[in-house]
Amino acid sequence: MGAQLRVYRRRIRSTKSMAKITRAMELIAATRITKAQRAAEAAGPYAREITRAVSALASRVSDHPLLTEAANPTRAAILVVTSDKGLAGAYSTNAIKEAESLTQLLREQGKEVLTYMVGRKGVAFYRFRERPLELSWEGITERPTYADAKEVGATLMERFTQDSAEGGVDEIHIVSTEFVSMLTQRAAAHRALPMELEEVDAAELVDDKGRALPLYEFEPSAEEALDRLLPQYVTNRIYFALLESAASQWASRRAAMKAATDNAEELVKNLTRQANQARQAEITNEISEIVGGADALAAASAGSE
Amino acid sequence: MSKKLFVELVSPERELWAGEGDMVIAKTVDGEIGIQPGHIPVLALLAPGAVVRVLGGRENGEVRAAVHGGFISVSEHNRVSILAEIAELAEDIDVARAKDALTRVEAEGISAEDVEAQERAARARSRLEAAGEAARA
Numbered sequence: 001m002g003a004q005l006r007v008y009r010r011r012i013r014s015t016k017s018m019a020k021i022t023r024a025m026e027l028i029a030a031t032r033i034t035k036a037q038r039a040a041e042a043a044g045p046y047a048r049e050i051t052r053a054v055s056a057l058a059s060r061v062s063d064h065p066l067l068t069e070a071a072n073p074t075r076a077a078i079l080v081v082t083s084d085k086g087l088a089g090a091y092s093t094n095a096i097k098e099a100e101s102l103t104q105l106l107r108e109q110g111k112e113v114l115t116y117m118v119g120r121k122g123v124a125f126y127r128f129r130e131r132p133l134e135l136s137w138e139g140i141t142e143r144p145t146y147a148d149a150k151e152v153g154a155t156l157m158e159r160f161t162q163d164s165a166e167g168g169v170d171e172i173h174i175v176s177t178e179f180v181s182m183l184t185q186r187a188a189a190h191r192a193l194p195m196e197l198e199e200v201d202a203a204e205l206v207d208d209k210g211r212a213l214p215l216y217e218f219e220p221s222a223e224e225a226l227d228r229l230l231p232q233y234v235t236n237r238i239y240f241a242l243l244e245s246a247a248s249q250w251a252s253r254r255a256a257m258k259a260a261t262d263n264a265e266e267l268v269k270n271l272t273r274q275a276n277q278a279r280q281a282e283i284t285n286e287i288s289e290i291v292g293g294a295d296a297l298a299a300a301s302a303g304s305e
Numbered sequence: 306m307s308k309k310l311f312v313e314l315v316s317p318e319r320e321l322w323a324g325e326g327d328m329v330i331a332k333t334v335d336g337e338i339g340i341q342p343g344h345i346p347v348l349a350l351l352a353p354g355a356v357v358r359v360l361g362g363r364e365n366g367e368v369r370a371a372v373h374g375g376f377i378s379v380s381e382h383n384r385v386s387i388l389a390e391i392a393e394l395a396e397d398i399d400v401a402r403a404k405d406a407l408t409r410v411e412a413e414g415i416s417a418e419d420v421e422a423q424e425r426a427a428r429a430r431s432r433l434e435a436a437g438e439a440a441r442a
Contacts, residue, residue: 042319049315049386053348053378146317146390216378219335219349228350229376232390239317 002282008275012268019264025087026257029250032142033182036247039143040179040240047240054233056216057226058195064226069194073170075112077134077159078102078189079152079238081176081245082122084141089256091177091185091249092121098187099175106173114169116156118242141249144242146235152242153235160193172234176241177248183255185248192237195230308342312359312385314370316392322368327361329385331377340379347379354427356435357387369395371435373428391428395435403432 058067080099082092103113117123117136126133135155140148162168172193178186218225309325329340333349340347351357351372359368375389407429410422 039318043317045313045320046315046317046388049313049378049388053376053388056348149317150390216346216348216380219333219338219347225348225350225376232374235390236317 002278005275005278005282008271008278012271012275015264015267015271019261019268022257022260022264026254026261029254029257032250033247033254036143036243036250037179040243040247043240043243047236050229050233050236054195054226054229057218057222057229060216060218060222061226064223064230067195067226067230070164070170073109073111074164075114075167075169076106076171076173077114077116077156077169078106078173078175079116079156079192079241080118080122081141081174081241082117082119082125083245083249084120084139086121087256088249088253089259091252092119092125094185094187095175095177095245096122096125098189102173102175102189106171111171114159116152118152141242141246144239144246146239149239149242150235153231153238156192156238157231157234174238174241176245177252179244179247179251182251185252190237190241192234193230308383309361310340310342310359310383310385312368312387314357314359314368314372314387314389314392314394316389321370321392321394322359324359324368325361326359326368326385329357329359329377329387331355331357331372331387333377338377340377340385342383344379344383346381347377349377351375351377351387351389353424354431356431369435371395371398371428371431373424373431393432393435398432398435400433403429407433 058064061067078099080095082095086092099115103115106113114134115126115132116134117126118138119141120138123133123136123138137148137152156169156172159167159169160172164170171191173189174192175187175189178188180186309327310329311323312326312329313323314321327341331338331340331349332352332355334352335349338347338349351374353373355372355375357370357372357377361367370387371393372387372389373391375387375392378386378388380386407426410426410429413422
């Protein structure tokens with residue numbers, strides 16, 4: 001067998017085994033998406049109820065420190081949700097890019113920006129460029145639990161309730177990836193605190209039959225209830241962002257792995273063609289050698305007679 | 306007209322239980338609250354380590370759950386939602402583990418300043434109470 005043919009055969013073999021791996025990863029990601037989506041759905045009722053409750057409270061209490069914007073905000077915190085593992089296409093890159101543009105925007109408004117990072121990829125990105133990270137969490141992005149969200153939320157809330165003169169922040173933004181569909185995921189930034197009221201009032205202030213929220217009585221008082229519910233609300237927002245990002249991550253990984261498998265298959269097809277051509281060339285070569293040899297023999301014996 | 310409450314028990318990770326009941330009894334930070342059909346809209350914070358009971362929630366008897374750090378919201382049209390960061394139905398509670406946790410916390414001694422230990426003890430007690438085991442004082 002010719003050397004060239006052997007090289008082709010080897011490349012075909014390795015490409016095929018690579019395709020097997022990416023195919024397996026694609027299938028795994030596909031099952032994980034459903035799981036992640038189910039988790040996000042299961043979290044839906046709580047998110048809906050707490051949003052309604054907080055909206056009802058917020059419409060009653062107007063001057064709560066957690067709701068009002070600081071007169072001149074000096075510092076903002078950004079929570080960026082990226083992935084722990086690679087091979088997910090542009091998933092982490094998009095989230096980081098979104099965070100970058102938000103950082104720039106906030107800096108232009110004269111605010112100092114503190115970055116909180118979730119996910120190993122984002123941490124590596126910042127560390128390599130020697131950018132400061134306030135705090136980071138790793139290993140929670142694939143299957144986020146409420147306890148994880150609570151830890152993140154507690155850290156951010158503590159920073160938020162601090163006075164800005166002592167290093168507290170005036171705003172909290174969350175950059176995460178929205179799950180639009182199996183094929184589309186969009187990195188987006190939202191402000192978690194101070195609450196943007198117009199963000200909730202339209203859809204959440206009416207119940208499922210289109211009636212307005214009832215006039216609640218509060219126990220013990222609206223202010224105290226808000227004090228306790230707002231941190232829970234923020235935690236819930238973070239939890240929801242984590243869940244949605246997890247689903248997006250798997251969807252994006254599935255798409256990337258599908259593209260990789262398709263490419264590998266295409267490559268195998270091309271390589272097979274080239275290998276066949278090389279084999280054919282070899283055969284032709286051998287035939288012409290035999291024919292040439294036979295001719296030479298015939299000519300030699302004809303000459304000797 | 307037969308009136309029933311529609312009750313939802315929700316934790317952040319999933320909906321624990323939803324169904325109809327005759328009365329909901331819970332402990333708020335201000336005291337016990339009992340809700341029957343036709344109650345006015347109320348939003349109340351639940352006491353730490355509370356037990357929520359939904360009477361008539363099942364064929365025979367009641368649904369009980371241990372809830373920590375949550376609130377109860379009663380809206381018009383007899384809808385009751387109980388939201389808690391940690392919530393467990395009585396039948397899901399690991400009695401041995403809760404007992405163990407309580408013994409451990411008590412062995413360490415609960416001081417008045419140690420809020421976390423107090424919370425841990427309250428959690429364990431409410432779990433035992435919900436599961437129907439007598440919590441030792």
